[in-house]
Amino acid sequence: MKFFTWLLFLLAPLGAMAQSKLVFKAGGNVSSMSQALSSELDAPISKAGFHAGLGSDIPLTSSGNLTIQPTLLFVQRGYIADFKQDTRRASTTLNYLDLPVNVTLKLGNEERNTKFLLFGGGYVACGLGGKTIERESGQPQTEYSVRFNYDLQRFDYGVQGGIGVQFDFFQLSAFYQQGLANVSEMSQNAKNQTFGLSISYLFDNIF
Template structure:
């Protein structure tokens, strides 16, 4: 009788040990936060004579714990992208599309010191254009950046970054590499966005 109970006892001990190792998930499996920052936005693709432009972003963050160190990062960002264009003939244009964007990445957190963690993550994003203008100089002519003669609203691509968490404060730097051709007519254009953000986790 005692012999037949040994496998059951061993299985019970293994289950309790595994459950204990994952107990963190019940304590704080999901963390929400806010973030804001800036990017040095530019265009990739076939459009020449473009220059980078400073753009801004604001968002909500969600960290989902898979293990003590492995996380899924997502949320909702509102950000401006775009660039400046200056033709050889002297005309200039400023592109200022505004997107609602959902990032999704896998990240790893490493303890550097008490209440200090190094974070690295990689994944992708999907974005939808919600507003924005093209401003043409010198006539100061403005029109919507989205439409059949402008940009497509859908954007998607890859992203990656590194950061440091100081308790509830998170500082992050990263890069978004657009894969979509966002231009409806003319040369291929895709978004490029190195960025820097600071956030707070609740």
Template sequence: MEPRLSTKAGFKGGINLSNFYNDDINDNNLKAGLNAGLFAKLPVSKGFSIQPELLYSNKGSKTKYDNVLMGKGEVRTNLHYVELPVLGVFNIVPNFNIHMGPYISYLAAVNIRDMESDGSSDEIADLDADNFNRFDYGVAGGVGIDLQNVSLGARYTIGLNEIGKSGSVSGEAFKGIKNTNLSFYVGVGF
């Protein structure tokens, strides 16, 4: 039986587990963040739709520390993006899909926070986003389950653009580093 698709639009939100990658980074310190926004699902043919989204997506990385001077805690680098993925959605069966496609993101803000072991948080730096590449782009792929007007899914994105740029200390510190992100989400469509 061919999957029957209908046009829908709605809201979605969930959690990001992100990290940086390059040739020198090989840790698994995933930083949790949020993703939330709007989506539309536009059927093109039986079993295939185009799904544009407009999202807020918090990405970045974390590094743990344990030393005599600072004690125990972790430093989190937060990158706040407005993201536009445009995905091809292939319904394998009526309620299960795989989706993939490109995304482009605009970096709105950058900050670094110190999360201490007692649960307190201090902002170390509110960095100038102009010292970073404002645009990130990459590819996304994932799976989803549609239950009436509710969608559940998981998606992996990998950035293809370096986040740091030349000309400043903070930009140079992130030169060569790219984003990677695993997100889990719930969507409600109408």
């Protein structure tokens, strides 16, 4: 949490000087892992989640066609996996506080105020909590909490990239995140993988 606080503290003066815009972002995502957290489970299946939060769009050039966009997000990740030895299925939900930072190139028609977006960067994330529900024939059987710093590493990091379009103050984008950290505490190569769609609104004249 200290890392997130200090990073936002350092970015705030930059945003004020650069006439940046406050950004509200929300959307849906589909997440999985490169490997299940238990050897009793088959390969993970993707699971739906959501994300929402606030950030800043900070121009790096006088034209505003190149910006940097740090955003603090609540992100729901996880996966679904079947047990190898029986008919049970486990659904794991993982809640993270994410700080993605993207550099965005904006190309398009200034008169129509429509731009094509191409962006990429990295992210760091802090696990907040999670749970696993085991089901048999679709009926819940067992529910238990996922313990960060015991079952999972609390901190994650990775790379990301995507494309989008901007209409006036709205942005619609698609992105992919690939975790680089092994988040398992059980010496497995479990890395987060997330694909998502976001809609953002850029508030003008905030800073």
